[in-house]
Amino acid sequence: MITVREIDPSGEPLFDEWYAVLRAGATAGREAAIVAGHQALAYSLRNPGPAKTRLPIAAFDGDRIVGAMLFEYRLEEDLDAIEVEIDVPPAERRRGIGTALWNWATTRASELGRTIFQTEIGAPTETAPGLVFATALGFSVENVEDHLVVPLPYDETRLRELRETAGDPDGYRLTSWAGPCPPEYLAEYADLRTAMDQDVPTGGMTHERAPWTVERLRTSEERLAKNYLALVTMAHTTVGAPAGYTLMWLPRDDAEHAQQDDTLVLRNHRGHNLGTHLKLANLDQLAKHRSTQAWLHTWTALTNTPMQKVNARFGFRPVERLYELELSLPLAEQS
Ligand SMILES: CC(C)(COP(=O)(O)OP(=O)(O)OC[C@H]1O[C@@H](n2cnc3c(N)ncnc32)[C@H](O)[C@@H]1OP(=O)(O)O)[C@@H](O)C(=O)NCCC(=O)NCCS
Known part of the structure; x- marks a missing residue:
């Protein structure tokens, strides 16, 4: 059975296991995934700042972590919104782990009285699992950026x-x-x-x-x-x-x-x-x-013609796209 709970970011070695699962899920099948480093994410989660609450959430199969979620919300702006990132390593996919993490997210959002869910998905193709998963939940793509790189x-x-x-x-x-x-x-x-x-x-x-x-x-x-x-x-x-x-x-x-x-x-x-x-x-x-x-990365909206031109002049090439998705769920519809 899959259970989901918040973990203590200061608790080793559970945090390390959670981070490894997050990273494995986020980078699978992608040439140029950028994931916050272990040290940077640990610092941010262990030392909450005034701008954002960021919670590490884990899906467990027994005592093993099989899925990871970052559940975040801003405290000074975007006061109706929740940001989620859900990552499940390839070997654990299609057994409901992503859905279990999502259900935790909607429950907590409803307790917080927040109704807008936002997520960013870096994907090499439009059939990437993250896009199919989020679309199946009702998210719609609201903005698309090219993810570009140039060698260093x-x-x-x-x-x-x-x-x-x-x-x-x-x-x-x-x-x-x-x-x-x-x-x-x-x-x-x-x-x-x-x-x-x-x-x-x-x-x-x-x-x-x-x-x-x-x-x-x-x-x-x-x-x-x-x-x-x-x-x-x-x-x-x-x-x-x-x-x-x-x-x-x-x-x-x-x-x-x-x-x-x-x-x-x-x-x-x-x-x-x-x-x-x-x-x-x-x-x-x-x-x-x-x-x-070895790489300099940048992100530019497909519609941002001037910046696309500047980036092309600087030799940036597209490696994948960054999709920004959103879903509004009135409180009554949240579980
Ligand atoms: C997206 C992701 C979290 C899904 O995790 P998961 O544990 O496989 O999700 P679930 O098993 O709960 O899938 C729920 C539904 O999503 C859809 N889905 C998920 N992956 C799919 C795929 N590869 N192809 C088609 N449909 C898919 C299906 O409708 C699935 O239901 P079904 O298995 O009954 O058909 C996982 O693929 C992943 O980590 N991807 C990389 C990170 C990412 O893009 N995250 C974005 C979400 S914020």
Whole structure:
């Protein structure tokens, strides 16, 4: 019989077993799966922050863990939503383990009074088990992003060509940093992060994002700095007005993968090739800080034509797609 319960993230060796099951389920059949490292996830779950509750849930067959779920909900925004990730290793699939974890999720969501379920599924094809499973539960795909990669170290010849073609950023100056944002830029960086949340295409996903304040940003950066090195380049006009930024992550416990995350150019400053200039400057930072990482990953909505173009110019190739799915279940319909 399959039983489901929350586990204590500080309890070894159960947490290690849970993490191994999560990872095995999430990476099976995928060339380029990105899964939070053991150390990063353990830190996050063992030291709850103010922004999110994250619970490790396990499905047991006897005393063996056979399925893993991350059950999460935000505390400052998206107050009706639950995020779930359910992972079952291939050898344990099609015996109802995913469904058992899902039933736990709907029960807890109903206790919390939350009615919107969201999940992200990285999948090489539209027939991937995760998509079939979620669709069978009633989820619908609301946004699709390409998951793109480029090999590292970044090709020097391409970098030189891109630099030559781009020339100097006319009317703008660039500032780069590694780690937390320098105090003099914090307020501007918080505003840019808010603009990013508002502008990034998320299709039909329901989001009610709270603005980034300096305090929220500081807390988030301090937590993330334990396990990730942030590489940031920010653009200002020559008179000092912020115009955009780009952000990369080097996970400290992942020797293979680096992640290109946000890139934003504010509306008034678009059309000046700033996206390219920002990325070029941040690739210089990556060259300085990279250790053994062999791949740089990024995600771009299929509908985001400008960013798709920039990424193609930088040599990124698609490896799979990231599907964002959502399901609304009125409280009366939750078990
Ligand atoms: C998706 C996943 C969690 C399903 O786990 P599972 O334990 O096999 O799920 P269940 O046995 O409860 O399947 C429930 C139903 O989903 C559908 N389903 C699941 N996998 C399927 C597949 N490979 N092909 C067709 N239908 C499938 C079926 O309708 C199934 O019912 P059935 O077996 O009675 O036909 C597992 O395949 C997995 O870990 N995939 C990778 C991670 C992922 O994408 N997770 C996304 C969910 S958040």
